[in-house]
Amino acid sequence: MKLQERLALLVKLGAYIQQDTEARQYAIAYTERNNRWLTKENSRNALQNFATEFLTASALEAWIANYPSLKEERRSKKIGLVLAGNIPAVGFHDVLTTFIAGHQAMLKYSEKDQYLIPYMIDFMIKEDPRSAAYFKPVLRLKDFDAVIATGSNNSALYFEQYFSKYPNIIRKNRNSIAVLDGTETEEELLALGSDIFAYFGLGCRSVAKLYVPKEYDFFNFLSLMDQHYKTIMDHNKYKNNYDYNRSIYLLNNVPHLANDCLMLLEHESLLSRISSVHFEYYNNEEDLQAKLEGAKEQIQCIATKMNLPQKNTVLLGQAQKPAVEDYADGVDTLQFLIEL
Incomplete structure (x- = not known):
């Protein structure tokens, strides 16, 4: 898929996750059943923020305008994503960024949050079957080219040792x-x-x-x-x-x-x-x-x-409403992926 085709699909996703579909209801309900901290209200809030702050044509175009090399052809890499589960779909920004960069996301989901991101990916694959090549759920990471892992300070020590041979972004507690x-x-x-x-x-x-x-x-x-x-x-x-x-x-x-x-x-x-x-x-x-x-x-x-x-x-009241260009730990994930 070309960059503009990926962007168009993401805009469609933004519209879709605001619709009260049966798939959305199931994803939200199973998320809460699996992890009582991830309430239905909080899942709805997270999806709404993705829809309005990440997945609009204006937000995406303004974001990628800072990365002119995105338009260049590059070989797709396999990016291992170790996703956190502390709040609903917290790893979606890494999934989004990997897709924008044209790489395949090897998705190691947190046991605490296994339903919302697959619900979004399922829509993308149904809407454009070519996008299936960009997403691969895995139980264990192997045969990858780079990794982005999010966890606690303790798990970060393990990540840093285990992934030290690969280009990586390792996130700790903040x-x-x-x-x-x-x-x-x-x-x-x-x-x-x-x-x-x-x-x-x-x-x-x-x-x-x-x-x-x-x-x-x-x-x-x-x-x-x-x-x-x-x-x-x-x-x-x-x-x-x-x-x-x-x-x-x-x-x-x-x-x-x-x-x-x-x-x-x-x-x-x-x-x-x-x-x-x-x-x-x-x-x-x-x-x-x-x-x-x-x-x-x-x-x-x-x-x-x-x-x-x-x-x-x-501003006060805006801490929980990140924009698409707000990177965790201040590390430019998209630039990291472009330069691989």
Whole structure:
């Protein structure tokens, strides 16, 4: 398939995944049945973001305009994709990028998320049978030319050793943060709430830590979260984590702030427990920049209203709405694939 034919097929996919078809219903239902963290609502949200941010003609054309060499003929390579399963179809961007580059994706699905991406690929193959050559589900990777693997810091050590002989992108744990200056409106704080609670805080773009000015008063923030996001406690796995972690903090006399759906702890780590968010005070702009610089390799994106020099900043409420050109870990996956 030529590049423009692949793009046209992706645009059709974007329209298709917004339709409430039986195939979509089954994929979403089986996803939740297989992994209770991947709720129907979250799967719908993920598919909607793909449809509106990734799979439109304007988004795709603007994206590939930065890669003029894409139009050149190249030999197709076999790309091993080790996909994560922490949020619905989280590996779709790697699948999309591999297809755009004209390579075959050897798909090693996560046991936690095995239905949504196949549902999308099935449509593409039915719509244009030639696209079947670009996708190959596998139980074990072998005979590949390059690999893109996503996992935890521990699994990344294994990946780096196992795939060291091949061109690779190995992704480790990352988290997102929010930087507040104390002048945020209620609307902006509510938007921040979506960055925290969407996908139960399990994504690399989930805000897991707040940087706030000295003497910041959390009362209004916690009150708003309680009023507008407490329904998250209806999800039994989230509630169980909240109850367990709250008990641990109380038994161990860990200082923390809490409402009925979220806990705040002063802590340097960017990685927080489910139902908890860490926070850290900064004294001034210089102090803030020093903290951000020290943690930059662990930060996926920064949600803020402030005019910060970092390139990976987004507005409050936009952390969970990546654009197609937003690459995990800031590594240009498409350029990597083009240069193979």
